[in-house]
Amino acid sequence: MAPVITTQKLTKRFGSFVACNELTFQVDKGEIFGFLGANGAGKTTAMRMLCGLLAPTSGDATIAGFDVYTQTERIKRRIGYMSQKFSLYDDLTVTENIRFYAGIYGMSTAQIRSKTKTLLEELQLQNEAKTLVRELPLGWKQKLSFSVSIVHDPDIVFLDEPTGGVDPVTRRQFWDLIYHAADKGVTVFVTTHYMDEAEYCNRVSIMVDGVIAALDSPGGLKQQFACANMEEVFYQLARNAKRKAD
Ligand SMILES: Nc1ncnc2c1ncn2[C@@H]1O[C@H](COP(=O)(O)OP(=O)(O)OP(=O)(O)O)[C@@H](O)[C@H]1O
Numbered sequence: 084m085a086p087v088i089t090t091q092k093l094t095k096r097f098g099s100f101v102a103c104n105e106l107t108f109q110v111d112k113g114e115i116f117g118f119l120g121a122n123g124a125g126k127t128t129a130m131r132m133l134c135g136l137l138a139p140t141s142g143d144a145t146i147a148g149f150d151v152y153t154q155t156e157r158i159k160r161r162i163g164y165m166s167q168k169f170s171l172y173d174d175l176t177v178t179e180n181i182r183f184y185a186g187i188y189g190m191s192t193a194q195i196r197s198k199t200k201t202l203l204e205e206l207q208l209q210n211e212a213k214t215l216v217r218e219l220p221l222g223w224k225q226k227l228s229f230s231v232s233i234v235h236d237p238d239i240v241f242l243d244e245p246t247g248g249v250d251p252v253t254r255r256q257f258w259d260l261i262y263h264a265a266d267k268g269v270t271v272f273v274t275t276h277y278m279d280e281a282e283y284c285n286r287v288s289i290m291v292d293g294v295i296a297a298l299d300s301p302g303g304l305k306q307q308f309a310c311a312n313m314e315e316v317f318y319q320l321a322r323n324a325k326r327k328a329d
Pocket residue numbers: 097100102120121122123124125126127128129326328329
């Protein structure tokens with residue numbers, strides 16, 4: 084299967100500080116790829132390079148076949164993005180938010196109408212179609228925000244700590260949506276601090292001080308580091324990290 088994300092010695096320096104140091108990895112189509120690291124490890128910097136928002140200092144990367152140096156506009160059209168501070172409009176209704184983003188992504192009126200209907204059904208939000216987003220519980224906002232980030236059927240969706248602040252049951256429901264998207268062929272690139280979520284990924288990369296310290300399936304990592312769970316794997320790798328949170 085052709086990889087949809089390929090990086091080769093991808094590096095970002097800020098002055099003499101090396102935020103990301105020679106990152107080399109591939110992510111396949113439909114894969115759920117967890118991108119873990121302690122605070123300051125370089126995850127956000129790497130993700131910004133992969134989204135075409137930040138030019139690398141050196142190395143190579145292609146996203147959906149497009150080059151991160153020269154084809155950033157093409158990349159932006161083929162990806163979705165959801166951050167912890169999701170970008171839904173609190174003072175618009177559920178339906179208005181879906182229509183707004185679908186419009187931004189350049190979908191036609193007919194496409195928007197049918198997509199809005201499907202999405203409301205999938206999320207079981209039909210009864211909340213006219214509810215202002217600010218009135219929705221956090222877990223529902225996260226699910227809506229995720230669905231909106233893939234409304235234009237992107238090749239890859241980048242999720243930056245998408246489930247901050249919700250309980251494990253709500254997180255599990257959110258992950259059902261992720262699995263559903265991955266089954267349809269969307270590649271999911273997700274950062275998280277929750278180790279239950281790391282267990283849900285097909286493969287997990289763990290960054291420490293700007294480098295990828297380990298990369299394998301959760302089962303493979305547990306075996307490699309002789310740990311019972313991902314929490315322990317992460318702790319073994321991250322406990323000696325030199326960088327601290329800003
Ligand atoms: N524009 C910048 N100029 C200088 N240093 C930066 C810049 N952006 C990030 N850094 C530094 O690069 C390092 C990696 O930051 P980054 O935000 O990528 O880490 P992270 O793994 O996403 O951490 P967190 O989980 O805390 O968000 C940090 O030490 C940060 O201070």
